[in-house]
Amino acid sequence: MNLLSVVVPLKDERENVRPLVDRVRDALRESGPWELVLVDDGSTDGTFAELEAVAASESRVKVVRLRRNFGQSAATQAGLDAAEGDVIVTMDGDLQNDPADIPQMVAKLDEGYDAVLGQRLNRQDKFLLRKVPSLCANWLIRKVLAVPFKDFGCTLRVMRRDVVSGLLLYGEMHRFITALVIQQGGKVTQMPVRHHPRTAGKSKYNLTRTVRVLLDLMTVKFQGSYQTRPMHLFGLFGLICLFFGFLSVSASVVMKYTSGPGMTANPLFLLGSVAGLIGVQFVSLGLMGEVLTRVYFESQGKRPYVVREGRNLNRSSGPHRLRLDVPQEKRTA
Numbered sequence: 001m002n003l004l005s006v007v008v009p010l011k012d013e014r015e016n017v018r019p020l021v022d023r024v025r026d027a028l029r030e031s032g033p034w035e036l037v038l039v040d041d042g043s044t045d046g047t048f049a050e051l052e053a054v055a056a057s058e059s060r061v062k063v064v065r066l067r068r069n070f071g072q073s074a075a076t077q078a079g080l081d082a083a084e085g086d087v088i089v090t091m092d093g094d095l096q097n098d099p100a101d102i103p104q105m106v107a108k109l110d111e112g113y114d115a116v117l118g119q120r121l122n123r124q125d126k127f128l129l130r131k132v133p134s135l136c137a138n139w140l141i142r143k144v145l146a147v148p149f150k151d152f153g154c155t156l157r158v159m160r161r162d163v164v165s166g167l168l169l170y171g172e173m174h175r176f177i178t179a180l181v182i183q184q185g186g187k188v189t190q191m192p193v194r195h196h197p198r199t200a201g202k203s204k205y206n207l208t209r210t211v212r213v214l215l216d217l218m219t220v221k222f223q224g225s226y227q228t229r230p231m232h233l234f235g236l237f238g239l240i241c242l243f244f245g246f247l248s249v250s251a252s253v254v255m256k257y258t259s260g261p262g263m264t265a266n267p268l269f270l271l272g273s274v275a276g277l278i279g280v281q282f283v284s285l286g287l288m289g290e291v292l293t294r295v296y297f298e299s300q301g302k303r304p305y306v307v308r309e310g311r312n313l314n315r316s317s318g319p320h321r322l323r324l325d326v327p328q329e330k331r332t333a
Contacts (some may be wrong), residue, residue: 005085248272
């Protein structure tokens with residue numbers, strides 16, 4: 001039977017540690033083998049002491065303590081790295097997510113999905129501070145990434161090991177796990193889950209995170225669409241600027257010989273010169289991006305793809321090692 005790993009990053013959640021463990025234990029009582037990976041992200045309120053005590057009394061609880069507060073994305077990545085399960089669950093440690101939803105979400109995977117994302121239908125958060133920014137961010141993410149789901153901020157999600165292996169989280173990237181899985185070619189769905197008000201501890205959310213989310217959204221869009229072809233993005237902007245620069249300079253030349261102002265007195269000449277300079281810079285940036293892309297992939301032996309499964313393949317076939325992030329039985333079937 002497959003092992004189920006539940007990954008929970010914690011920051012100053014001492015009062016929630018034991019209730020969290022109890023609720024996970026109750027929710028997974030009939031779910032087969034499981035483990036709970038708790039990551040202490042630089043807590044200063046005694047959270048680690050609680051984690052130590054829980055780990056001493058429950059062998060299925062793993063504890064990872066980071067040297068300082070690295071942020072939720074880094075803490076989530078540490079938990080994913082420590083997890084050994086074939087199916088990975090992520091959730092918050094503030095008890096607003098309900099572990100009782102996990103079995104239904106795991107069962108949903110059996111319908112052929114690689115990941116199942118929770119959707120908080122009756123969200124128990126402050127309207128102006130949490131709900132309104134979340135609605136705006138979710139709308140923007142849907143438009144930019146062309147991903148249809150309505151709630152990207154729900155941290156309760158269930159994923160298969162093979163899609164988790166392709167993730168690398170930093171910044172505020174934990175909010176875009178679903179989008180990153182989709183960019184790998186994963187099949188993702190969303191289902192309603194419960195959401196409870198916070199009863200202990202303090203929320204770490206503030207409006208400054210919204211700005212960081214917007215910046216990371218640009219990163220995710222670039223990585224998904226242009227990481228292996230940066231010239232297509234920067235070169236396009238460069239050619240557009242060069243085209244308008246050429247038109248502006250040409251217009252200023254024509255106006256000089258048709259009783260118009262001299263070239264140095266014509267703002268179109270200055271506009272064309274600046275546009276041409278910007279165009280050259282964008283094209284140069286695209287060329288440097290192409291060089292860096294090749295250095296990134298070739299020097300580290302990385303491949304710009306992830307294989308879902310294969311037939312009669314082995315890791316040593318071909319001039320380069322084929323990246324097979326799938327179970328052995330699927331590779332040799």
